[in-house]
Amino acid sequence: MTTKDNPLWSPVIAGLSPYVPGEQPKVADLIKLNTNENPYPPSPRALEAIREATASGLRLYPDPDSSALKTAIAENYGVSPAEVFVGNGSDEVLAHAFFGLLQHPQPILFPDITYSFYPVYCDLYGIQRTLVPLDESFRIRINDYLRPNGGIVLPNPNAPTGCALPLPEIRRLLEANRGSVVIVDEAYVDFGTESAVGLVREFPQLLVIHTLSKSRSFAGLRVGYAIGNPSLIEALIRVKDCFNSYPIDRLALVGAVAAIRDTAYFESTCAKVIATRERLVPELEKLGFEVLPSGANFVFARHPQHEGAALQAKLRERKIIVRHFNKPRIDRFLRITIGTEDECRALVDALREIVG
């Protein structure tokens, strides 16, 4: 008997293809440009708040409503706490949104090339999906989404392409699609893309999802949130309270509040990442790479003469790790996280050796 037919499992389990996260290497001396983490540490104020919180209170459960965090997020975006949901990473927020808002008779729509967790949630919850192909320049075409659906999920910027949609295009989709939920996953929005948060009051079907993993350097803390109409938020709260009453622990709670409030630190680290990206792109182009336009903290690039998998392997020999997806249409590409200036210089030097 293989584990695949273990009769002790619930039947749905054997058919699942779980999400495969990027490598978290067990050795320390690698330049890690493979999972879109921020190269800079979290806000010092957040670290101080966490240190203080470890001194007391850990024997007690955290606030199940994460009220202080919802208030900090609400103040940051000029919405009310009733329009905010928080979860253990935006992956959990997305999972609850798929469960609570996207289980309808019609298939949901999302791009054929996008964040690979979306199909996993569909399989887990039995949600039908229709994949909408990106155009030949790897862009989302809003016109392709103007059709009957059980919901729409769009990352903006998209991952792993990094390509962003301008806000008027998101508005056009919302105006044409009022009868089902539209989720805009803005995991990378703070690196130069316009957010749709300002549209949530106008469009009650819109849910915008953010994470602290990227622009607030808190991938290790696991905090994400959604902003939308209180009735969408209520659905997410119902799912959460049927699953885990305390998704945000005490340390994450105080750390996230301080990180959200430290606007100056947030803006300066985002600006540094964007500036490094803008310096890296022409360097890659000089080496012959085609780089898709990025509004994110990573770039998606391919070389006309070199296979993506081979480039990834050769970079790894030089102790630099980047992400490669062995998938149709994108198997020649590398997804490269924007690191520090020094890390990106080392990357360009290594690539010059390899392709030059």
Ligand SMILES: Cc1ncc(COP(=O)(O)O)c(C=O)c1O
């Ligand atoms: C498009 C997109 N959405 C959501 C996430 C999840 O982020 P987290 O669960 O760390 O908040 C990621 C992570 O890489 C992502 O790429």
